[in-house]
Amino acid sequence: xxRQTTQTDPATEAWTLLSRLMMxxxxxxxxxxxxxxxxxxxxxxxRHLEPGVPLPMSALAGLLHCDNSNVTGIVxxxxxxxxxxxxxxDHDRRVKHLVVTEAGAEVRALVDERMNQPPPxxxxxxxxxxxxxxALLRKLIx
Amino acid sequence: xxRQTTQTDPATEAWTLLSRLMMxxxxxxxxxxxxxxxxxxxxxxxRHLEPGVPLPMSALAGLLHCDNSNVTGIVxxxxxxxxxxxxxxDHDRRVKHLVVTEAGAEVRALVDERMNQPPPxxxxxxxxxxxxxxALLRKLIx
DNA sequence: TATTGTTATACTCTATAACTATA
DNA sequence: TATAGTTATAGAGTATAACAATA
Numbered sequence: 001x002x003r004q005t006t007q008t009d010p011a012t013e014a015w016t017l018l019s020r021l022m023m024x025x026x027x028x029x030x031x032x033x034x035x036x037x038x039x040x041x042x043x044x045x046x047r048h049l050e051p052g053v054p055l056p057m058s059a060l061a062g063l064l065h066c067d068n069s070n071v072t073g074i075v076x077x078x079x080x081x082x083x084x085x086x087x088x089x090d091h092d093r094r095v096k097h098l099v100v101t102e103a104g105a106e107v108r109a110l111v112d113e114r115m116n117q118p119p120p121x122x123x124x125x126x127x128x129x130x131x132x133x134x135a136l137l138r139k140l141i142x
Numbered sequence: 143x144x145r146q147t148t149q150t151d152p153a154t155e156a157w158t159l160l161s162r163l164m165m166x167x168x169x170x171x172x173x174x175x176x177x178x179x180x181x182x183x184x185x186x187x188x189r190h191l192e193p194g195v196p197l198p199m200s201a202l203a204g205l206l207h208c209d210n211s212n213v214t215g216i217v218x219x220x221x222x223x224x225x226x227x228x229x230x231x232d233h234d235r236r237v238k239h240l241v242v243t244e245a246g247a248e249v250r251a252l253v254d255e256r257m258n259q260p261p262p263x264x265x266x267x268x269x270x271x272x273x274x275x276x277a278l279l280r281k282l283i284x
Numbered sequence: 285t286a287t288t289g290t291t292a293t294a295c296t297c298t299a300t301a302a303c304t305a306t307a
Numbered sequence: 308t309a310t311a312g313t314t315a316t317a318g319a320g321t322a323t324a325a326c327a328a329t330a
Binding site (some may be wrong): 039069070092 | 295296297298299300301304305306307
């Protein structure tokens, strides 16, 4: 008779708890996007674009895990609101670089501020526990 | 002159690391859904439906953070594949209960197995660190 | 009157395939 | 030939508003 070896290993348990925590934040994500009249993909695109760092369309497609053809539409809508701009790359004129405008950087900062806000629950951990958690996650991510 | 008090508090740092970790799993989520020919919302719906536990459509809408009218279409497609069934509730015939079929339960189990797999990185933590991480997350979630 | 789920509508996201302009 | 981005197309997700059935 097999022993009960699948008692749920600690890595799987930690990962499952972690997934549950993130799932519980989906509402907050949608509210944040709606607060700035952004669709979720538009918000992620804006968050991936660092002000002052031009990014090729195809690189954004990779970050968003979608096809290049989708990025065209997502960027169209961000550009029509003046949040990002397209600029042909110097080294290869097929490539278009995306750059965040000043207005885009402002919205992006507000979005980031809101999304980086730790969810309820963290205040139940002591400062030392919070630091320990951060240390474990750093080691996990490398 | 103000002191540098915003050194990034540990809760925000932990939360930011945590968000980064989950974002890095988006590709895995999309691949899992695609492997079972499910759209992301269809996969989430199936994961929210516990076999043997009937759930009203409106409750699922709440869990998915979307409007009731969306659930109609999402469930239509799951039902046409024989993964879930609609059943009028006894106590209130306006309500329709969703129940996972046997075929649905099988797909759901495979999806769960794949999604619960801890991502790369966990093997860099010792078993004790993994247990500690799980304990901190349990306290965080309550 | 209020609520559950559906339908109608319009917009966005999504992948695929075909196209363009560069390389 | 190959690649970056666009366009065309079809299907799915999304919210809003109007509706039917039920409470």
